[in-house]
Amino acid sequence: xxxxxxxxxxxxxxxxxxxxxxxxxxxxxxxxxxxxxxxxxxxxxxxxxxxxxxxxxxxxxxxxxxxxxxxxxxxxxxxxxxxxxxxxxxxxxxxxxxxxxxxxxxxxxxxxxxxxxxxxxxxxxxxxxxxxxxxxxxxxxxxxxxxxxxxxxxxxxxxxxxxxxxxxxxxxxxxxxxxxxxxxxxxxxxxxxxxxxxxxxxxxxxxxxxxxxxxxxxxxxxxxxxxxxxxxxxxxxxxxxxxxxxxxxxxxxxxxxxxxxxxxxxxxxxxxxxxxxxxxxx
Amino acid sequence: xxxxxxxxxxxxxxxxxxxxxxxxxxxxxxxxxxxxxxxxxxxxxxxxxxxxxxxxxxxxxxxxxxxxxxxxxxxxxxxxxxxxxxxxxxxxx
Numbered sequence: 576x577x578x579x580x581x582x583x584x585x586x587x588x589x590x591x592x593x594x595x596x597x598x599x600x601x602x603x604x605x606x607x608x609x610x611x612x613x614x615x616x617x618x619x620x621x622x623x624x625x626x627x628x629x630x631x632x633x634x635x636x637x638x639x640x641x642x643x644x645x646x647x648x649x650x651x652x653x654x655x656x657x658x659x660x661x662x663x664x665x666x667x668x669x670x671x672x673x674x675x676x677x678x679x680x681x682x683x684x685x686x687x688x689x690x691x692x693x694x695x696x697x698x699x700x701x702x703x704x705x706x707x708x709x710x711x712x713x714x715x716x717x718x719x720x721x722x723x724x725x726x727x728x729x730x731x732x733x734x735x736x737x738x739x740x741x742x743x744x745x746x747x748x749x750x751x752x753x754x755x756x757x758x759x760x761x762x763x764x765x766x767x768x769x770x771x772x773x774x775x776x777x778x779x780x781x782x783x784x785x786x787x788x789x790x791x792x793x794x795x796x797x798x799x800x801x802x803x804x805x806x807x808x809x810x811x812x813x814x815x816x817x818x819x820x821x822x823x824x825x826x827x828x829x830x831x832x833x834x835x836x837x838x839x840x841x842x843x844x845x846x847x848x849x850x851x852x853x854x855x856x857x
Numbered sequence: 858x859x860x861x862x863x864x865x866x867x868x869x870x871x872x873x874x875x876x877x878x879x880x881x882x883x884x885x886x887x888x889x890x891x892x893x894x895x896x897x898x899x900x901x902x903x904x905x906x907x908x909x910x911x912x913x914x915x916x917x918x919x920x921x922x923x924x925x926x927x928x929x930x931x932x933x934x935x936x937x938x939x940x941x942x943x944x945x946x947x948x949x950x
Contacts, residue, residue: 641948648946655940662936708948715945723940730933737926744919751916814937821930828923835916 638704642695645708649692652718656685659725666732677725684717717795720806727790727813734783734820741776741827745769748834751843760841765834772830775823782820786813 660681663674691707698704748769756762790813796802838844 644946712948726937726940733930740923747916
């Protein structure tokens with residue numbers, strides 16, 4: 576009679592624990608605690624083995640899901656870091672030492688994540704898995720810094736390259752404008768557009784440099800909340816600079832288009848294929 | 858006119874023709890300055906039209922390259938935004 580009552584009580588406790596396991600998060604920490612409790616009760620009392628098997632199965636499923644989520648995050652980061660590494664290596668204006676430094680940082684992160692993925696796959700107990708998952712969460716702040724930092728450097732690099740092309744284009748357009756002026760055409764609007772083009776290109780350069788200056792010296796916050804916020808602000812400010820620079824280049828491109836159209840209206844060719852057909856001069 | 862006189866006159870005519878040809882060739886550039894061809898070239902100068910195919914092609918190439926770079930810049934911009942707005946896959950510990 577006593578044994579029967581005790582067995583029922585043990586079974587009820589085990590069932591309650593199983594329900595609690597399914598309802599509360601964060602799951603893994605509580606799964607560990609509950610699992611230990613259930614195992615002890617059942618082993619001591621040698622009853623409720625069916626419930627114990629269910630709990631173990633539940634824990635196993637949760638471990639599997641936790642590993643799946645961990646792998647998703649690791650894979651996602653590895654893809655992002657690998658893409659960024661390729662982008663940095665293809666940059667034209669970043670110095671060789673700058674590229675090497677960024678590439679080394681990215682490679683280090685990729686290697687760490689790959690090693691972590693292997694460890695997680697091999698994790699057989701909850702404590703090890705919890706530690707590895709914690710490592711993923713903690714390393715996110717590094718990822719969240721170096722990825723935008725790298726993309727800001729890459730975008731700044733392209734803005735500078737584009738600005739160089741614009742300068743070259745502006746010089747050629749100036750030759751055409753001067754020729755039209757020599758021929759007696761009114762080129763006031765063209766000269767105004769060219770001046771604006773040059774000003775916008777110069778502004779884009781300034782913005783690109785400022786963006787890199789703001790972001791390149793940032794370092795991981797190591798859990799320092801104040802530094803985290805300062806990093807976020809610096810990255811956001813750099814983003815604003817890049818937007819402004821990008822907009823300046825688009826305006827400069829529009830100026831170039833205006834100049835080319837105006838030159839054509841004056842009967843001055845700017846298109847080789849049009850010259851072959853004679854359409855511009857007619 | 859005696860045969861000798863005719864001979865002398867012939868020599869003078871031949872010499873005059875040769876001299877004329879020589880002078881004509883030695884003053885070539887001068888005569889080109891008044892040739893019709895330069896007048897035609899002058900007629901094509903601005904605002905009737907400036908033809909510098911290599912420079913024109915270069916402008917077109919520059920414009921096309923810049924358009925390509927600006928397009929790539931948009932992609933870079935999206936990547937920066939993605940990086941700044943990144944959200945991790947939620948982990949349970």
